[in-house]
Amino acid sequence: MLEIAVLGLLNESPMHGYELRKRLSGLLGTFRAFSYGSLYPTLRKLSEAGWIYDESPTEDTAASGRSRRGKRVYRLTADGKEHLAELLAEVGPDAFEEEGFGARLAFFAQTRSDIRLRILEGRRRRVEEQRDGMTSALTRTGQRVDRYTRELHQHGLEAVDREVRWLDELIEHERSDAPPRDR
Template identity: 50%
Template sequence: MHGYELRKRLNLMLGWGRVLSYGSLYPTLKKMLRSNLIEETTSTTAATSRRPRIVYQVTDAGHREFERLMSEVGPAAWEDDTFDIRFAFFSSTDMEIRLRVLEGRRTRLQERLERVQQQLQMTQKEVDRYAAELQRHGVESVEREVRWLSDLINAERNTPPATAPRGIPTAGPVADQQ
């Protein structure tokens, strides 16, 4: 698909908490082109188009790299910067890997929650009401995510393995002006 459509779909898939800018999308696409993970073609679609549109398509090497990345487990898989993206593609991931990533994320958040609660006890008397309210909000957000992860883990363990198709979800080429 083209860059505009790719950005739109990724932003929709990742939700409001994470927005992919063109300033990060196009340099990443260029890097992926140099690594032969994607290829680009140009097309002219309509008479109204002033210039050719660039369409990106995942190569076989790109599919293999995606499979490799989605099979990795470890701290990078459950960190704040990468967890949402990885989670968005969980349907392309083996159940055991999903469980390890979810459990890793939950453990990381539980450790963070413990540290924050200890710090709160030490600083509670030193902060004004708004700072205290912000801290309380942060703690409740992490507690909510830990519960959500626990529910996901339990559902994953209680669901028989599905025969979901593996790999990157594909769509037909879509053109875009760059």
């Protein structure tokens, strides 16, 4: 998930580590907690694979005579662009889970329409399974839980129902916008 997010952001524009951290936090923060400690190992891994490169910083000499280190700017390579396209084209179970779906959704503009539709439909199935499990659990527990616990379960169920409706709207929109050959 982090790999897709980093490659996707660098595909939009080159950026230095601090800027990348801020953008990732804004992007992934709505979907999950983002660990800053995972960014630099991911950047190193992507660099070693040849998917990104960094422009090595140069030393600047300030007026005070002190040396100031420049920022490393990370850029996507041609192989990195191909790898990102491959990652975005993969439709597996991780694309339907909360974390994977959020990262995929953030880069839907870079994803083919038929892939977007498969991901949306897979996510809807996953959320509907969650809803069925929650409904079953709520029915089983029935009167055995206190009113507040029951309300909490009901609140969760309503949130899942909202997500299913939202996904239905996205799927309908995707189908109506798709050219005939992508449908």
